[in-house]
Each structure stands twice: as C-alpha cells, then as structure tokens.
Amino acid sequence: xxxVTQTPKFQVLKTGQSMTLQCAQDMNHNSxxxxxxxxxxxxxxxxxxxxxxxxxxxxxxxxYNVSRLNKREFSxxxxxxxxxxxxxxxxxxxxxxDHGYTFGSGTRLTVV
Amino acid sequence: KQEVTQxxxxxxxxxGENLVLNCSFTDSAIYNLQWFRQxxxxxxxxxxxxxxxxxEQTSGRLNASLDKSSGRSTLYIAASQPGDSATYLCAVxxxxxxIFGTGTRLQVFP
Numbered sequence: 001x002x003x004v005t006q007t008p009k010f011q012v013l014k015t016g017q018s019m020t021l022q023c024a025q026d027m028n029h030n031s032x033x034x035x036x037x038x039x040x041x042x043x044x045x046x047x048x049x050x051x052x053x054x055x056x057x058x059x060x061x062x063x064y065n066v067s068r069l070n071k072r073e074f075s076x077x078x079x080x081x082x083x084x085x086x087x088x089x090x091x092x093x094x095x096x097x098d099h100g101y102t103f104g105s106g107t108r109l110t111v112v
Numbered sequence: 113k114q115e116v117t118q119x120x121x122x123x124x125x126x127x128g129e130n131l132v133l134n135c136s137f138t139d140s141a142i143y144n145l146q147w148f149r150q151x152x153x154x155x156x157x158x159x160x161x162x163x164x165x166x167x168e169q170t171s172g173r174l175n176a177s178l179d180k181s182s183g184r185s186t187l188y189i190a191a192s193q194p195g196d197s198a199t200y201l202c203a204v205x206x207x208x209x210x211i212f213g214t215g216t217r218l219q220v221f222p
Contacts, residue, residue: 032207042214043201050208058209071158090155100146101203101210105155 002026006091006104013081013111021076021107023091031094032074033101034058034066036087043090049074050096081111114139118202118213125192125220133187133216135202140180144205147176147187148196150215156201160187192220 007022025032034046035058045058049068063085065077074093078085091104115138122205125131135145144163148156158191160169160176162185168177175188 002123032158033210035212043203043212045209045211048208056208092156100144100158100161101205102158103148103156 004091004093004102004104006089006107008107009105009112011107011109013078013109014021015082015111017081018077018079019081020078021091021109022073023075023086024073025091025093025102026072027091027093027102029095029102030070030071031096032068033092033094034064034074034076035090035092036060037106038087039091046076046089071108083111085109086111114204114206114211115141116202116204116211116213117168117214118200120216122216122217123219125218127192127194127222129192129220130188130190131192131218133189133202133218134199135185135187135213137183137185137204137211139206140183142180142204142206145176145178145185146178146203146210147185147217148201148203150201151198159200189218192218194220194222196220 004025033048035043037043047066049055052071089107092101094101119134146161147159162178173190199217201215202213203210
C-alpha cells in the first residue's frame, strides 16, 4: 500500500522555468492538498481539491496552478519559477476534509 | 482566521522523562485535531487523530487530549527515548482545511 506518492523528490530550477509536481494516492480518498513548508513558517496550504473536478485556493496560491486529473492524481504547476518558491512541497489526501490526513514524503525544490 | 500555536518551540530532555507538548488554537469550531511527527528532511507521520467529539486518544506511549472550549490540546509522551527526537506538529481541521502550528523540536539525549 503506497499511500501518497510524490515525484520528483528533488528538483533545481532556474528562475523563469516551469515545472509540474506530481501527486498520486491509492487510498480512494476524495480530498487532496498541496502544502509548502518553509523554515519558521510551518506548513501553509497552497491549493486543495475537496473532490474530483473541484479545486480551491488556500493561503498562498499566487504563482501556482493545480489540476485534479482524476480521483487519484493532483498536480501542482509552477508556470514561471521564482526564488521565493524555493521550499519543500507536500501533497496530502483525506477521505474528506474532516478526517485524518495522509502525507507524501515531499519534493524539495530549489529555484536559483 | 484560525491560528495554531505550539509551545515550547524546542525542548531538550534526558531519556526516560515524561513530557508534555502544548498546542493552542483560536477558533474552537474545529472538526478534529491531528498530531504529526516529522524527522529531519522527511515527510509527516500521523501519530494521533482526535475528533471534535472526543477528549483524548492513546497510542502506545503517546496520549493526546483535546479541550475544544479552551482551544487547547496536549501531547503526552511517556518514558521518552532518543528515538522520539523529531519535530512534533499539531494541526486543526476546519471544514476542508488542515491548519498547522509551527511545531515543537524535541531532542531526547541518552
């Protein structure tokens, strides 16, 4: 049982480049989330998808887009990377928002 | 806006001590509260989930309590071990979101 799988695990981008972070869960969860973690700031919600076909902004959505491709997959895209987007990105899923969350192992992104 | 605070930010204790980590939140209208463990450079591991209707949950040496009316939760770790060294994160569930505190960094030395 893989749980929540994120790819890639590490990535270095140059300013202005684009990339997509992939996330997939195999637990038949309805809700999926993208968080970023920065030193001293804790985890902050970027975007979430309460169910297949819906997406909503979180606390820090600027500079990001998301796609809920199907029930299993939720991707995060950086269209034009900036150094301020250097962070560790975590994907999570939940049966519903009022249930416990399961997190992936994270993607460490550096923008130079 | 929900705010979650964890005190202390860091804690260093000798092996064998019983310890308490604190979490407070400003809005008592929560669905649940979840405690996570994070090892350096790693992801989050769920430790305990307390639903809003519950007062506490236990797993092995861990016990978490929830007092919604006062906006507080505590994580009690009994007989601490060096392997317990990690950052402990508290998160409250509101509608579709999970809101995190900044964590308590725990070091247990032999």
